[in-house]
Amino acid sequence: MKQRLYRVLALAMLLGFFADAGHADDHMLAETAVQAARVVVSPAGNATEEIQGSKANIMPVTSPVIITGDPEPIVPPPAHPLRVALDWYLTPYHAALIVARERGLFEREGLEVTLTQPADPTVPPKLVAAQHVELALTSQPRLHLLVDQGLPLIRVGTLVPLPLATLIVRQEANLQSLSDIRGKTVGYVFEEPARLLLDGILEKHALSSDDVELKRIDFGLNSSLAEAEVDAVVGAQRHVTRRQLEQSGIRVVEFPLGETDLPLYDELILIANRDSLQQHGSDIRRFLDALQQATLWLINHPDDAWELIRKAEPGLDTQANADAWPDTLRYLALRPAAVQAERYHRFETYLLQQGLIESLTPANRLATDITHP
Incomplete structure (x- = not known):
């Protein structure tokens, strides 16, 4: 039954x-x-x-529901905001950032990246320390000095892994060699790194930064030389600044600071707040992945990359930057996340020996590869 x-x-x-x-x-x-x-x-x-x-319960029988009309669109998850403060106005050495933005690589990683240019070049690391931005660009030498001052900063990425800074001197300053720089006026952006670089390049000539007159000029490196406000500038970018000045009719002599007894260092790095690194770690890893994809593309397609950059940033579309583009490519980091810990240890040790920092900070508190657990 x-x-x-x-x-x-x-x-x-x-x-x-x-x-x-x-x-x-x-x-x-x-x-x-x-x-x-x-x-x-x-x-x-x-x-x-x-x-x-019987104990069986017969439920009401209903017909299937037929859904008509267009389905609801699938809404993607909201992008994670990531604020990045540049070290300077945009230059060709920021190429990976520009390409990643223009090719939608940040969006593909689920990021909404905002690039901001500082009104004062000394501010970006302080914004990171205060957690007003998640990332900022600076140089390795400056990172060491800022950490020694107590700022909770750590390197998480690299855009340029070799020294770029140069000492550029006006030909009218009549320097036959660097030994003639005594008493000349030298412009700078950051005083402590400027003294460090000058001491490194002048040491062989029995001179130091104390033998010149230092003048802070912020973003006015080119204009200060053009208007003869200074005899030289220290910290200018190799390949780019000299060509920009020569395009303006200013004849200069360039002394690369990388060819000194200074330990090798990373010229352009990304720094984050060490205390909040875990909170933003996932976003930063995706950001670095996008930069690596951008760098690979622009290395493989240099002409297309320059075309993309000059159209996206008309201010970079100059003959000087176009001429410097092949040299610029050779200096870009192919693996932005990778870190050479020994390089940070050597530079920290050098600064301590020179009496420029008070104590030795371990390399793993100065720099990290955030893509490795």
């Missing part, structure tokens, strides 16, 4: 299921189907009583 009961229920449900979904009386049809099934299988007219007397 139970088997008969189950067959009745199955038949009733099937009849109800295949009822025309658009029929106005589909529920009545389903109920009729159940009653008809009871009568058909009842040999003595008492099947209904058996069903009613």
Whole structure:
């Protein structure tokens, strides 16, 4: 009898299921189907009583719901905001950032990246320390000095892994060699790194930064030389600044600071707040992935990359920057996340020996590869 009961229920449900979904009386049809099934299988007219007397509960049979119209669009998850303070106005050495932005690589990583240019070049690391931005650009030498001052900063990426800074001197200053720089006026952006670089390049000439007159000029490196406010500038970018000045008709001599006894260092790095690194670690890793993809593309497509950059940033579209572009490419970091910890240890040790910092900070508190656990 139970088997008969189950067959009745199955038949009733099937009849109800295949009822025309658009029929106005589909529920009545389903109920009729159940009653008809009871009568058909009842040999003595008492099947209904058996069903009613059983413990089975017959649920109402309804027709399937037909969904009409367009489906709701799938809304992507909100992008994670990431604020990045530049070290300077945009230059060709920021190429990976520009390409990643213009090719949508940040968005592909689920990031909403904002690049801001500082009104004061000394401010970006302080913004990171105060957690007003997640990342900032600076140089490795400056990072060491700022950490020694107590700022909770750590290197998380590199854009340029070799020294770029140069000492550029006006030809009218009549320097036959660097030994003639005594008493000259030298412009700088950051005083402590400027003294460090000058001491490194002047040491072989038995001179130091104390033998010149230092003048802070912030963003005015080129204009200060052009207007003869200074005889030289220290910290200018190799390949780019000299060409910009020569394009303006200013004849200069360039002394690369990388060819000194200073330990090798990373010229352009990304720094984060050490205390909040875990909180933003996932976003920073995706940011670095986007930079690596951008760098690979621009290395493989240098002409297309320059075309993209000059159109995206018309201020960079100068003959000097175009001429410097091939040299610029050779200095870009192919693996922005990778870190040479020994390089940070050597530079920290050098600063301590020179009396420029008070104590030795371990390399793992100065720099990290955030892509490795």
